[in-house]
Amino acid sequence: MNNDYKKFKQLLEYFVAHLEYCVTNNKHNRGYDKYIKPFEEKGSFKRSGQGYNGNLIQNQIKNWENYTNGKIAISTYPPSYTGGGNYLHWIFTSINVIAVWQNANSVEYLRIVKNSYPITNAEEVLTLSVEKLGLFDDQEPNNKLKHFFDNFNKLIMEEKGKGKVFQYVQKLKNSKNIILTGAPGTGKTFLAKEIAKQMIGVEDDEALAKSLQFGFVQFHPSYDYTDFVEGLRPTNDDNGNIGFELKDGIFKKFCNNAVYGKTFEELYSKFMEDLLTPTLCETKQNKRFTLKSNGKNSCIAIPEAGATTIYITKEMIKEYLYDQIERRYPSYLVPIAKYFQEKYKFIPEKTENNKNYVFVIDEINRGEISKIFGELFFSIDPTYRGVKGAVKTQYANMQGDDVFFYVPENVYIIGCMNDIDRSVESFDFAMRRRFTWIEVTAEESAINMGLTEPITKAMTGLNEAIENIAGFSSAYHIGGAYFLNTDGNCIQDEELENVWDYRIEPLLKEYLRGMPNGKNELEELKKVFDKEIKKLKGVSDNENNGQ
Numbered sequence: 001m002n003n004d005y006k007k008f009k010q011l012l013e014y015f016v017a018h019l020e021y022c023v024t025n026n027k028h029n030r031g032y033d034k035y036i037k038p039f040e041e042k043g044s045f046k047r048s049g050q051g052y053n054g055n056l057i058q059n060q061i062k063n064w065e066n067y068t069n070g071k072i073a074i075s076t077y078p079p080s081y082t083g084g085g086n087y088l089h090w091i092f093t094s095i096n097v098i099a100v101w102q103n104a105n106s107v108e109y110l111r112i113v114k115n116s117y118p119i120t121n122a123e124e125v126l127t128l129s130v131e132k133l134g135l136f137d138d139q140e141p142n143n144k145l146k147h148f149f150d151n152f153n154k155l156i157m158e159e160k161g162k163g164k165v166f167q168y169v170q171k172l173k174n175s176k177n178i179i180l181t182g183a184p185g186t187g188k189t190f191l192a193k194e195i196a197k198q199m200i201g202v203e204d205d206e207a208l209a210k211s212l213q214f215g216f217v218q219f220h221p222s223y224d225y226t227d228f229v230e231g232l233r234p235t236n237d238d239n240g241n242i243g244f245e246l247k248d249g250i251f252k253k254f255c256n257n258a259v260y261g262k263t264f265e266e267l268y269s270k271f272m273e274d275l276l277t278p279t280l281c282e283t284k285q286n287k288r289f290t291l292k293s294n295g296k297n298s299c300i301a302i303p304e305a306g307a308t309t310i311y312i313t314k315e316m317i318k319e320y321l322y323d324q325i326e327r328r329y330p331s332y333l334v335p336i337a338k339y340f341q342e343k344y345k346f347i348p349e350k351t352e353n354n355k356n357y358v359f360v361i362d363e364i365n366r367g368e369i370s371k372i373f374g375e376l377f378f379s380i381d382p383t384y385r386g387v388k389g390a391v392k393t394q395y396a397n398m399q400g401d402d403v404f405f406y407v408p409e410n411v412y413i414i415g416c417m418n419d420i421d422r423s424v425e426s427f428d429f430a431m432r433r434r435f436t437w438i439e440v441t442a443e444e445s446a447i448n449m450g451l452t453e454p455i456t457k458a459m460t461g462l463n464e465a466i467e468n469i470a471g472f473s474s475a476y477h478i479g480g481a482y483f484l485n486t487d488g489n490c491i492q493d494e495e496l497e498n499v500w501d502y503r504i505e506p507l508l509k510e511y512l513r514g515m516p517n518g519k520n521e522l523e524e525l526k527k528v529f530d531k532e533i534k535k536l537k538g539v540s541d542n543e544n545n546g547q
Contacts, residue, residue, distance in 0.1 A: 004067050005141040008149045011064040011072065013135050015088055016099065016107045018060070018074075022047050022081040024105050030136050035060075048076045052091050052170070069156050087116075090156040092167030097152065100127065112152050126151045165194045168438065172199065172358075172412050175436040176382040179364065179415040182440035184507065185479025187448055188416040189362050191440060195414060196358040215254040215359040219367030225249070228372045229405075230395050246297050246398050251359065251376075258357040258408045264321075267344045268314055272297060281339055283331040291336060301332045312336050315403045321348040357411045364415035370428045379407040381434050419475045420511075445480035451490045455483050458496060458532035462504075465528040466511075469521055476511055478504055493536045500529055 017031025027037070039045035039060055049055030051065075051073035058065065061074050070090050077085040082104065087096035094116045102108030109127050116122035126148060134142040141149075172178050172195060180188040193208060200213045208214050217228075225231065228251045232244040248256065248265075256265055275293035281301075282288055290302040294311070301310040310332045319325040320337045340346065370377070379389040390404035415435065442463055446456040463477040482503045485491050491499060508525060512518035 004153070005146050005149055007064040007067065008152075009133075009135065009141045009145055011061055011088065012097070012110060012133065012145075014061055014064070015074065015097070016110075016130060016135060018076065019081050019086060019099055020106055022076070022078075026105075048078045050075045052089070067153070069153055089116075090152075092170060093156065094122075094166060095152070095155045096122070098122075110148070112148070112155070114155055125155065165191070165198055168195045169198045171436055171438065172414065176385060176411075177380060177413040177415075177435045179417060179435045179437050180440050181417050181419055181437060182445075183420075183442055183475055183477040183479050184418050185481035186440045186442055186445040186477075187479065187481055188440050189360070190481075191448065192360045192362075192414045192416050196360060199356040199358050199412060212257055213355055213357045215250065215357070216362070217250055217360075218362040219364055219372065221366060221368070223367045224371055225374045225394065228252075229374060229376060230393055232395075246395055252393075252405065254357065254359055255405070255407055255411055258355075258411050264318065264346065264348070267340075267346055268317075271340055271344065275299060281335055284334055285331060289332065291339070299336055301329075301336065313403060321346070355410060357408070359411060359413050361413065361415045363417060365417040369431050373431065376407065377428075377430055377434065379405070380413060385409045385411075441474065442477040442479050449480040449484060449488075449490070451480050451483055452493075454493055454536050455490055455496070458529070458536065459483060461532045462525065462529050465525055466508075472511070478507070482507075496529075496533050496536065500526070504529070 013031050014035045017029065017035045020026075020029045021032055021036050026032075036045060044056070044059070046055070046057040046060065049057030051058035051061070052075065057074055057076065061072075065071050065073070072088055073091045074088055075086065077083075082099075082101045087098045089096040095114050096112070096116050098111050098113060098116075099107040100109035100111055107130060109129050110133065111127040112125040113122035114125055128144055128148050130136075132144045133148060134145055168178070168180075168191065180192055182188055193205065196214055197203065197208055200208065200211055202208050202211055217223075226233075226249060228249045230246060230248050230252055233247045235243055235245040253265060272293045275291060278290050278292035280288060281291045283303075288304045289310075290304075292300050292302070294300045297314055299312040299317075301312060303310075310329050312329065312333055316327060316329075316333055317337045317340060319327060320333055321341060326333060341348075373380070374394060375391045378384060379391055381389065385407055386409045387406055390406040392403070393405050396403050413435075442459065446459060451459070459478060459480065459482075463474075466472055466476050466478070467474060469476075483491050483499060485495075505522070505526070508522055509518075512521055515521065
């Protein structure tokens with residue numbers, strides 16, 4: 001720990017010297033000669049960057065970045081280095097040290113904050129002056145500095161589990177789409193929901209399930225475009241006549257909610273139901289017409305004078321209510337939109353870019369990806385989010401020439417998959433490059449799921465043996481979920497034998513099916529696992545053999 005204190009003191013000194021020099025460009029500032037000048041002489045001084053993302057600014061603190069309980073990164077942002085966007089932070093967490101300025105030229109205090117994503121929500125933990133911390137005094141770390149580090153260190157120990165999730169949150173925010181891949185039982189779906197909780201800002205599974213900002217679907221071989229985007233669905237009227245109605249799929253509904261909120265979608269569905277019974281309205285010129293639903297999610301305006309029937313789509317009403325756009329038939333569109341607004345007491349409030357919406361696709365590679373997404377492979381691209389990525393869907397001709405669909409900026413997609421699932425098709429290259437791929441290893445799953453050290457060692461020993469089988473890799477590992485009880489907690493040591501019989505052995509048999517020496521391989525793996533059980537019981541091989 002003493003070495004941690006010394007490194008931390010130098011890190012804080014560097015941080016203060018860096019910020020003060022970036023603000024003043026004064027080479028006589030405290031710490032310039034020791035911390036800044038060596039990099040400037042090499043031409044490698046970086047004023048800004050994100051250390052946690054591997055930016056070159058991290059090279060400037062590489063001698064003081066590693067600590068007993070983790071790594072600290074530096075992030076600074078131009079043009080104002082006196083603002084809140086500059087901090088030292090335990091990597092991939094929202095636990096930061098920020099600078100508090102005395103005036104425009106010097107840092108007076110350093111402050112530890114937590115829950116600082118965004119920085120405006122940061123909670124103060126401890127603030128001490130540069131003077132009391134003993135920075136730049138050429139002495140050993142004093143008690144105030146040790147106390148400061150101990151508080152910073154305590155937070156990372158408390159947040160160890162959340163820190164990994166925060167890393168994934170950062171990657172999702174940067175790339176919009178991620179896929180969590182790995183061996184069975186590594187908790188990919190669980191992790192996806194934990195990421196969603198942090199993105200949305202809810203604490204538990206129940207709140208997540210009820211949140212309108214969370215969507216979940218599991219792909220399977222028969223899942224298609226009509227389920228996901230839109231398609232025709234059978235319907236019948238009060239007279240028993242069967243027809244077909246265009247319905248939005250689960251993902252399109254979710255995206256519409258992200259822009260317009262669920263209220264509009266729900267009220268519009270009610271509007272369509274009510275218009276199965278025609279009603280009388282008037283144009284802007286006070287000419288009467290009959291308004292009814294066409295059974296395809298649009299309105300029909302039938303003038304009394306026998307003029308041509310007018311079709312008003314949901315998108316036209318939405319555009320008028322939210323943006324006052326009168327693209328077509330304003331004489332009919334405006335009174336219809338106002339009728340909708342008044343009858344259902346609707347208040348148009350856009351939510352786009354104010355809230356995060358997270359859509360999780362479990363078993364994403366079990367569906368035929370190109371068929372399910374269709375033209376949306378373009379719209380989900382991180383560089384084509386929003387209106388610039390708008391496309392016409394396959395049923396656009398039923399909704400009007402001016403109807404487009406796009407994936408909003410505030411929608412984030414998490415896919416989960418097992419690479420070795422033999423029932424899946426290969427992942428389309430056009431789709432593959434639109435996702436950031438993240439492997440969740442068995443070792444990480446042991447940490448995420450809180451497995452005890454002995455159980456973790458047993459799992460690791462078995463996985464090493466699995467990987468030694470010809471043709472096998474880490475994709476065939478056994479994940480931490482196989483060692484949890486029904487309450488989601490780590491099993492007791494004495495339960496390991498049951499875990500083998502009822503969970504692990506059936507999976508390994510599937511892995512080894514069709515292999516000429518599969519039976520022998522399974523027996524060898526059983527011996528390895530039994531050996532791990534003996535270690536837990538403190539029984540040596542010699543004792544077991546009666547020697």
